[in-house]
Amino acid sequence: MTPPDTLATMLSFVDTFWTMTMRERVRAWKTAKPPARDAIHTDFRYRATGPQLPPPGEWRTWLFLGGRGAGKTRAGAEWVRHRALRTVSRIALVGPTFNDVREVMIEGPSGLLRLGSRAERPRYEVSRKRLVFPSGSLAYAFSAEDADGLRGPQFDYAWGDEFAAWSDPQRVLDTLRMGVRLGGAPQILLTTTPRPIPALKALVKSWDPNGPVRVTHQPTAANAANLAPGFVEALNAAYGGSMLGRQEVEGLLIDDPEGALWTRDQIEAARLETGHPVPELDRIVVALDPPASGGPRSDECGIVVAGAQGEGPARCAVVLADLSFGPALPADWAARAATAFEDYSADALIAEANQGGEMVRSVLQAAAPGLPVRLVHASRGKRARAEPVAALYAAGRVRHARPCPALEDQMCAFGAADGPKSSPDRVDALVWAISDLVLGRVGAPRLRRL
Numbered sequence: 001m002t003p004p005d006t007l008a009t010m011l012s013f014v015d016t017f018w019t020m021t022m023r024e025r026v027r028a029w030k031t032a033k034p035p036a037r038d039a040i041h042t043d044f045r046y047r048a049t050g051p052q053l054p055p056p057g058e059w060r061t062w063l064f065l066g067g068r069g070a071g072k073t074r075a076g077a078e079w080v081r082h083r084a085l086r087t088v089s090r091i092a093l094v095g096p097t098f099n100d101v102r103e104v105m106i107e108g109p110s111g112l113l114r115l116g117s118r119a120e121r122p123r124y125e126v127s128r129k130r131l132v133f134p135s136g137s138l139a140y141a142f143s144a145e146d147a148d149g150l151r152g153p154q155f156d157y158a159w160g161d162e163f164a165a166w167s168d169p170q171r172v173l174d175t176l177r178m179g180v181r182l183g184g185a186p187q188i189l190l191t192t193t194p195r196p197i198p199a200l201k202a203l204v205k206s207w208d209p210n211g212p213v214r215v216t217h218q219p220t221a222a223n224a225a226n227l228a229p230g231f232v233e234a235l236n237a238a239y240g241g242s243m244l245g246r247q248e249v250e251g252l253l254i255d256d257p258e259g260a261l262w263t264r265d266q267i268e269a270a271r272l273e274t275g276h277p278v279p280e281l282d283r284i285v286v287a288l289d290p291p292a293s294g295g296p297r298s299d300e301c302g303i304v305v306a307g308a309q310g311e312g313p314a315r316c317a318v319v320l321a322d323l324s325f326g327p328a329l330p331a332d333w334a335a336r337a338a339t340a341f342e343d344y345s346a347d348a349l350i351a352e353a354n355q356g357g358e359m360v361r362s363v364l365q366a367a368a369p370g371l372p373v374r375l376v377h378a379s380r381g382k383r384a385r386a387e388p389v390a391a392l393y394a395a396g397r398v399r400h401a402r403p404c405p406a407l408e409d410q411m412c413a414f415g416a417a418d419g420p421k422s423s424p425d426r427v428d429a430l431v432w433a434i435s436d437l438v439l440g441r442v443g444a445p446r447l448r449r450l
Helices: 004-019 023-031 034-042 072-086 099-104 169-179 198-205 220-226 231-239 243-248 262-272 330-343 359-367 382-392 405-413 424-441
Strands: 062-064 092-095 123-125 130-132 138-143 156-160 185-194 214-218 283-289 302-309 315-320 346-353 375-376 398-400
Touching: 004 034, 004 072, 004 330, 034 405, 062 198, 072 099, 072 156, 072 185, 072 214, 092 169, 099 138, 099 156, 123 359, 130 375, 156 169, 169 185, 169 198, 198 283, 220 231, 220 424, 262 382, 262 398, 262 405, 283 424, 302 330, 302 424, 315 405, 315 424, 330 359, 346 359, 346 424, 359 398, 382 398, 382 424, 405 424
Parallel strands: 062 185, 062 214, 092 138, 092 156, 156 185, 283 346, 315 398, 346 375
Antiparallel strands: 123 130, 130 138, 283 302, 302 315
């Protein structure tokens, strides 16, 4: 086993290497002996992605959100190992259960016992539930099922894995924060696949690029090189665009803000089953909500294609596509709307004219002469117009033929007090389309044909 002073010298050399300029690194590499080169090559910083590395500056809590297989455990174990080998520290390892700590954080493929050279690896004292590092640092295993077990000990650092799966995450985190109080800069790293639980939402909301809470994020695809061939493609084929896929694969925190007109559960319930054909539709429309201006700072242009079938209370709509984009120049959004009309064999193109008036008709006519356009004018507020459409979703009378992530995000934030301030152009287009198809032709007196 390498003597501690030799190991410490090697680690110091590696740390210094990463602070050098590229020219200095090249020079240092040329003069380095094979053991030093091996140490650089095996250092995590050599191959880690940005989100896997600690945020710069001073912070107390680092939250790393990632999809399944995104490299969260490796990042957590490497962070602990880096701290443990360079200073004599006391570290808490907290998982959903003791079994998770042992099987994933300690003995797993990316666990602490698998990383680094033999000289750097800790000794696992199973009976005492702790790891002893060559530097003298100690890492203790704790289960999130027992928050009181964290009351007595004190630590320099803590790593909590799968935070969103803890039985009482807020209570355990509060207790952990009180115990991480040693040293000059005590820190906590939380790695997790996100779930919309209050404790996680509170952490994300408290994120500040210069504050005590930092957040990094990495989807599964970013770590594809370290996963089985075809794994990411298979996940995307099975779950791409769905709420489950966006949470478990893309590593996104999917939330339902208070006051929003739509919920994630409603949208998931609205999806046509995989492999289920789109029903025969008796009317298809393309709805367009153009931005008030064109150019690099304009809002998005909302373009939604939908169809419907049935009569009376049994009439249901199907959202076929969200083709919204932006920033958008008038000629570009007119061309896309005209192409959608042809591609989906639509019966009408509905365009809001509140902002552009006759200009909307002129631009569309230039893109496709003879296009059957109906200009509509909003006489009520956005929420008042959207509420009847949201009620149709709640009644199960609207289906989504395919995932429309950006549209669905906008729907689930629309109406919330702390929702985005940007114009909900995708939702506006959706509301015009569904209103025409199911609720009756809105703005009929203003019917215009080109």
